Amino acid sequence: MQMYELPDASGHFGPYGGVFVAETLMAALEELKAAYLKLRDDPAFQAEFAHELRHYVGRPSPVYHARRLSEKAGGAQIFLKREDLNHTGAHKINNTIGQALMARHMGKPRVIAETGAGQHGVATATVAARYGMECVVYMGAEDVKRQAPNVYRMKLLGATVVPVESGSRTLKDALNEAMRDWVTNVEHTFYVLGTAAGPHPYPMLVRDFQCVIGNEAKVQMPELVGRQPDAVIACVGGGSNAIGLFHPYLGEAGVRLIGVEAGGRGLASGQHAAPLNAGTPGVLHGFRSYLMQDADGQVIETHSISAGLDYPGVGPEHAWLKDTGRAEYVTVTDDEAMQAFHDLCRYEGIIPALESSHALAYAMRLAPTLAKDKILLVNLSGRGDKDINTVAGLAGIQL
Amino acid sequence: MSRIASCFAALKARNRKALIPFVTAGDPDPALTVPLMHALVAGGADILELGVPFSDPMADGPTIQRSSERALAHKVRLRDVLAMVAEFRKTDAATPVVLMGYANPIEAMGHDIFCRDAQAAGVDGVLTVDYPPEETAAFTARLAEFGLDPIFLFAPTTPEARLEAIARQARGFVYYVSLKGVTGAASLDMTEVAAKLPLIRRHTGLPVGVGFGIRDAETARQVAGVADAVVIGSRIVQEIEQSPRERVLDNVQQFVASIRAALDK
Numbered sequence: 280m281q282m283y284e285l286p287d288a289s290g291h292f293g294p295y296g297g298v299f300v301a302e303t304l305m306a307a308l309e310e311l312k313a314a315y316l317k318l319r320d321d322p323a324f325q326a327e328f329a330h331e332l333r334h335y336v337g338r339p340s341p342v343y344h345a346r347r348l349s350e351k352a353g354g355a356q357i358f359l360k361r362e363d364l365n366h367t368g369a370h371k372i373n374n375t376i377g378q379a380l381m382a383r384h385m386g387k388p389r390v391i392a393e394t395g396a397g398q399h400g401v402a403t404a405t406v407a408a409r410y411g412m413e414c415v416v417y418m419g420a421e422d423v424k425r426q427a428p429n430v431y432r433m434k435l436l437g438a439t440v441v442p443v444e445s446g447s448r449t450l451k452d453a454l455n456e457a458m459r460d461w462v463t464n465v466e467h468t469f470y471v472l473g474t475a476a477g478p479h480p481y482p483m484l485v486r487d488f489q490c491v492i493g494n495e496a497k498v499q500m501p502e503l504v505g506r507q508p509d510a511v512i513a514c515v516g517g518g519s520n521a522i523g524l525f526h527p528y529l530g531e532a533g534v535r536l537i538g539v540e541a542g543g544r545g546l547a548s549g550q551h552a553a554p555l556n557a558g559t560p561g562v563l564h565g566f567r568s569y570l571m572q573d574a575d576g577q578v579i580e581t582h583s584i585s586a587g588l589d590y591p592g593v594g595p596e597h598a599w600l601k602d603t604g605r606a607e608y609v610t611v612t613d614d615e616a617m618q619a620f621h622d623l624c625r626y627e628g629i630i631p632a633l634e635s636s637h638a639l640a641y642a643m644r645l646a647p648t649l650a651k652d653k654i655l656l657v658n659l660s661g662r663g664d665k666d667i668n669t670v671a672g673l674a675g676i677q678l
Numbered sequence: 679m680s681r682i683a684s685c686f687a688a689l690k691a692r693n694r695k696a697l698i699p700f701v702t703a704g705d706p707d708p709a710l711t712v713p714l715m716h717a718l719v720a721g722g723a724d725i726l727e728l729g730v731p732f733s734d735p736m737a738d739g740p741t742i743q744r745s746s747e748r749a750l751a752h753k754v755r756l757r758d759v760l761a762m763v764a765e766f767r768k769t770d771a772a773t774p775v776v777l778m779g780y781a782n783p784i785e786a787m788g789h790d791i792f793c794r795d796a797q798a799a800g801v802d803g804v805l806t807v808d809y810p811p812e813e814t815a816a817f818t819a820r821l822a823e824f825g826l827d828p829i830f831l832f833a834p835t836t837p838e839a840r841l842e843a844i845a846r847q848a849r850g851f852v853y854y855v856s857l858k859g860v861t862g863a864a865s866l867d868m869t870e871v872a873a874k875l876p877l878i879r880r881h882t883g884l885p886v887g888v889g890f891g892i893r894d895a896e897t898a899r900q901v902a903g904v905a906d907a908v909v910i911g912s913r914i915v916q917e918i919e920q921s922p923r924e925r926v927l928d929n930v931q932q933f934v935a936s937i938r939a940a941l942d943k
Contacts, residue, residue: 297813299810303833306837309837446734455734560785561785562808564734565808570782575757575783575787577732
């Protein structure tokens with residue numbers, strides 16, 4: 280498959296994507312789209328974005344050869360794209376800087392965001408502080424309880440955290456509530472959406488801001504090993520870190536693109552967050568894609584050990600890449616992700632985020648089936664400091 | 679002529695404005711929905727808006743969100759809602775019923791089956807909140823084939839070019855959302871409404887209903903001064919929520935009657 284020019288003008292990736300929102304939001308999305316199309320082609324904006332990524336985030340993030348981990352796996356060589364070394368500890372900030380700069384150009388002094396585990400909330404609160412904007416973060420009441428350290432981080436950064444009590448009181452409900460805020464305050468508010476999902480133009484603009492990951496890797500891999508990897512591997516919740524890595528590689532026919540969904544307690548258990556593997560197409564949060572839903576079209580609750588993957592939908596471009604066969608989507612269970620988490624800690628001295636541990640776990644599964652001269656590039660999308668309470672809790676340890 | 683069109687024609691002949699109350703099907707429980715529909719009519723409703731519960735009602739405020747959650751706790755599905763309409767139709771052949779909900783339950787059922795079954799049940803119009811005209815031309819055409827009116831929303835932020843595009847697909851009546859925000863938000867800006875309606879009427883000859891933020895008889899009366907229909911949702915759902923189960927029908931009927939009286943003053 281060659282590179283493609285998607286989404287089309289109305290925001291579709293084949294049958295996926297689009298704009299499925301109430302009329303009350305249409306004008307705001309039109310305004311956002313017009314602003315983005317202008318800024319995308321504005322060299323001054325792109326230079327500003329690149330400057331911030333370099334001096335504030337610390338980019339480019341390195342690519343690192345995980346030699347001891349590769350040896351343990353016993354096959355292909357595993358390389359890590361170190362998004363965990365970014366300011367705030369994950370890839371999320373690439374996108375929040377891009378959107379906050381957009382907000383500034385559009386003259387919107389207030390930003391809002393949804394968050395699940397709190398990583399996107401922290402990344403939004405961070406850039407709001409950096410640019411002197413008011414910041415409100417919506418977070419499911421359940422997640423507020425589970426992720427107290429990140430709630431406190433956001434408050435330290437000057438954000439207001441609003442617990443959302445509706446629905447399942449998790450990420451999807453936080454997203455609903457952020458949309459409701461946006462409808463109400465659209466004149467002076469910019470909605471910083473955290474993943475490559477939602478109504479057009481969000482899947483496009485979030486992807487574009489995250490493509491810095493894959494664009495860097497495409498330069499770094501030849502410098503390091505003289506060629507591109509045989510496969511690039513990333514975890515997929517909403518799918519922003521994965522699309523940021525995959526998209527620049529679409530035209531590289533020799534590079535497999537592998538997205539790893541949260542298999543939770545196993546697909547057979549029904550307790551997972553793997554819409555591409557076990558869901559069906561539907562409409563949620565303003566776009567069409569694969570969705571975890573029951574036979575009557577109600578969205579069902581998902582499960583993953585990793586809060587950042589615990590989402591019933593997935594970005595529309597991934598749905599398209601799945602159907603076209605250009606990307607492969609697999610699952611790993613909670614237990615496999617935990618094993619990979621511990622392996623990376625012990626063999627490389629890197630504590631990975633539980634989200635990224637899913638991508639690592641699949642690399643550990645794939646590597647032994649391949650020759651030692653094959654190369655896998657795993658997106659280490661975030662660091663695991665935020666997860667130590669969860670991991671300790673599983674071991675029965677109270678920190 | 680469709681039931682909605684003849685309803686508006688008859689009202690116009692009597693120089694009356696339409697009162698369109700909203701309730702969520704299955705709230706507070708499925709057994710009360712059909713009696714509630716009859717109580718709304720008895721209180722003076724002209725057209726009924728019946729909400730289809732959805733797990734993620736993105737455009738609704740807390741009151742209607744909770745009504746959706748109560749209905750879903752009783753596992754009320756789209757097909758159950760259609761069965762309720764069919765039951766209502768057994769004793770009321772005249773009052774138009776509009777379904778209001780979100781795209782996904784309809785997509786899960788399938789457009790064709792939904793249109794067929796909705797027509798058979800006696801549904802008259804369908805308002806799918808998250809189906810803007812850009813995404814829904816095929817579905818709109820399908821609805822029309824089955825004699826179902828596609829109802830569309832206009833917002834204060836809708837630019838004039840879109841008014842025209844929406845008006846081309848709309849049938850039955852159009853629904854002007856009278857404020858920026860979600861259902862049940864506090865205030866309605868009467869000046870804004872009065873200014874916007876002539877602009878809408880330039881693009882459509884359909885009756886114009888106004889809703890979102892109408893909470894009392896006085897506001898309803900003012901809105902009726904410029905609109906063809908007054909839509910009241912959250913305030914009625916609140917009545918349902920706050921009434922003991924045995925008082926729900928009476929309280930809702932009395933509230934609707936108080937609005938009716940104000941409209942007819």
